[in-house]
Amino acid sequence: MTEMRRTLGVLRADAAPAPLGPAPGLDGLDALGGLAEQARQAGVEVDLDVRVPDGTLSPGAALTVHRIVQESLTNAVRHAAPAHCRVTVEADPYEVRVDVTDDGARGSGRARTGGHGLVGVRERAMMHGGTFSAGPRPEGGFAVSVRLPQDGTRTTA
Template sequence: MREAGLPVTLRVDGRPGPMEERVALTVYRIVEEALTNALKHAGTATALVRLTFADGSLAVEVTDTGRGPGPTPDRIGHGLVGMRERVALYGGILRTGPRPGGGFRVYARIPLEPVGVVLA
């Protein structure tokens, strides 16, 4: 994304541990889609990707400093729908929307099950 013109900062809080491949792919796709949307729609902006590991869950937050949603903010694109579906598969939550003062925010929280544990 940096090479495409979107300066991005990554911040990791907490201690990452083992994660199911499918959950890791979901996190990757959320970040990828959020940054792609920022690159397409934010104009001149910067982005912050923040991963927070705490209390048996992973919070993924992608924010940008761009111009925010266009004149039709109620329109939900396919990418946001796909994010919501992916997060729901793991019992997580997704929140998206404009940020106060400009820009856009994508926030997901996904519960992390211990890898290798079989639930009865």
């Protein structure tokens, strides 16, 4: 993992050094100090629904889900707060589904941060053979949707 993080650091020269502690997983979504709590403290109301039976996800898939939710909530805080955000993570024997929607106002003139956020989410989904979509919702707000196959084969779009 350390070598992979170093490689990614070289590929993204503006990236901060990666922490070398244990990789986060699903337990970091709503734990004390977890992602949902951090977003709430920043002004985003978060409803988190995680339906993943114990042992269903590999550590790599759990880390991928954590990072997808992290980036989606970060975007809600940066671009939509104050807002209501719904995060749903579900898994069955065939696939893992991650859906993050918010109702925040997002204008076409919002400031771009120049980050790698949604690009990174897409890359993570593709690395696991999954699908990714993101964009404004017709009723307002924004949605991110990722599907990851449990066996690493490509999902149908």
